[in-house]
Amino acid sequence: MEQKDFFSQIKGSQSLSFQKPPYILASGNVVGKKEGEGPLGKEFDVICEDDKFGADNWEDAESTLQKDAVALALGKAGLEAKDIRYIFAGDLLGQNIATSFGLMDYEIPLFGLYGACSTAGESMALGAMCVAAGYAKNVLTLTSSHFASAEKQFRFPLEYANQRPLSATWTVTGSGAFVLSTTRSKARITGITTGKIVDYGVKDSMNMGAAMAPAACDVIYHHLLDFERKPEDYDKIITGDLGKVGKEILIKLLREKGIDIAEIHTDCGIEIFDCEEQGTQSGGSGCGCSAVTLSAHFLKQVEKGALKRILFVPTGALLSTVSFNEGQSVPGIAHAIVIEHA
Template sequence: MNKRVGNQTVRLESKPRIISTATIVGPKEGEGPLRDYFDTILQDDLNGEDSYEKAEKSLLYSVITAAIKKANLKEQDINYLFSGDLLNQIISSNYAARDVDIPFIGLYGACSTMAESLGLASMIVDGGFANHAVASTSSHFSSAERQFRAPLEMGSQRPPCAQWTVTGSGAAVVGTEGNFPYVTYVTNGKVKDYGIKDANNMGAAMAPAAVDTIKQHFMDTGRTPDDYDLIATGDLGKIGRKITAELIKDYGYNMDNIYIDCGEEIYDAEKQGVNAGGSGCGCSAVVACGYIYKNLLSGNIKKALLISTGALMSPTASYQGESIPGIAHAVAIEFGGDKNE
């Protein structure tokens, strides 16, 4: 059976279940408005480690093992681990995978990695190639800042359009059975680049990719914003969210009443001094595995569309004067039938 729908979407007929999730965030995220939806809130950004990079690896390992335990499974029950992060050669994922006994597929989708990993895990379960798969990702403010921008010790000024990389990690276990939220569609995006070169203006760089993927999802599936209770982009922040909300109207879609951005929701921007909001792989990971998943379980949300967004840049490319390509992947997650029934 051909499961492709339109140009970029697949329909998952078996409805792979998200049977558990786990989240962990740093102290700053734990002070934000979504604090009650996170499983673990750290008291120390280093999490007992001697570097921020090692701390990030520990966060990722923690959520992977916690999600498996919450699903009442063992590592040997997991057929694939899909994971990626922001650090060079995805070292957080590589070293977390070293400490678990699971076949590993490393990904680099920048901040789009949660939807990318969840989509791939769901597709491989739907295809009958796995009984269980884990989708995960992580980011850390301090490790990302010194890799992509400037040493923390410099105390660099941040422009109003800058975003704060989320210290956090999320993981989801996807399986074939149980009464849990399930994935129905996966729309993989294309790389879009509109010439933005400012590494502090990530929302503007990624918004065109978000718009393109959302538009394509609607065109491929025949759905509209009215079919969803919630549409959430990954980490565009308040600037990128406004751009996306306006640009999508050019295609005839109005999402204003149901559209949020994870980067805008995770912090109180004024009180916490995060400028345009949150960013990082961990941003959509902890919001999706925490806030969105728990609201699906409770019945407050029946149909959600998660679009994780990523800037496919590197310091090497930036030093060479390259612009910032963007990517966005979409996953439709549902629980409880038609919201209009």
């Protein structure tokens, strides 16, 4: 591709439109027992009845999630580890330990990422850029989260049995892996919009939806601006982890900008759980939430042609135990991925 062709892929201030869109060749997903009991239970590849996945502790369990999701994605794609040029992966744990311990046996060059719950979007965006630019024929993008390991790190040990407010979301136990490739398939990534850090000063770590909704609003607004599109140009706009509270805030913020997505918007955190029946308060969240919901549910609809074009917008809250305990606010970030039926 000539240099002028590369520059012609740049859209507006934050976006890229790929001239040679990478295909989503295959995906794999693994979830825990609670996720398997939810509305999407019949669609997941693997549901494990033991949330420790045969491991000795929660962190090793999350590593096992990643390992199994990669095996599923590779198997569906008909590929082996040696066929993958790079992995783009991350999780919620300190130093990305679920990723490093989960993937080291594959011996594939790794870019370790952290975008909190937006990591599914970040990894897919970077993987798509890599394939579209001709740097790799096949790459893997991967994320995971685990309810127990996240609670242990960010909130309270499970034994504490603390009360959860209605604004809280339930960290999804799950991992989703995607093979992005130059090989044709029924779905492809045609564009991306990279999000910015947005901070509205929210300090409530139990209200992630409120912290992340402004970032989702910002990236959706700039995506539509960069691509000169309207909401109706998409069959669905799918955020990652806002839950019921964040969804209401997002729709209100976009309406203030003259954009109404209410009719076509949904959120993976709302789709994956029955909030009333399963007691998940506002819904689901976590790195694995958007990844497994895309893999098990929405990607299949794109491949069938039931959805022609979707905007996939995983959302992340950029906090740590240190920043929270020091009284800092919770900034948010979101990334937008255009996925189309091929």
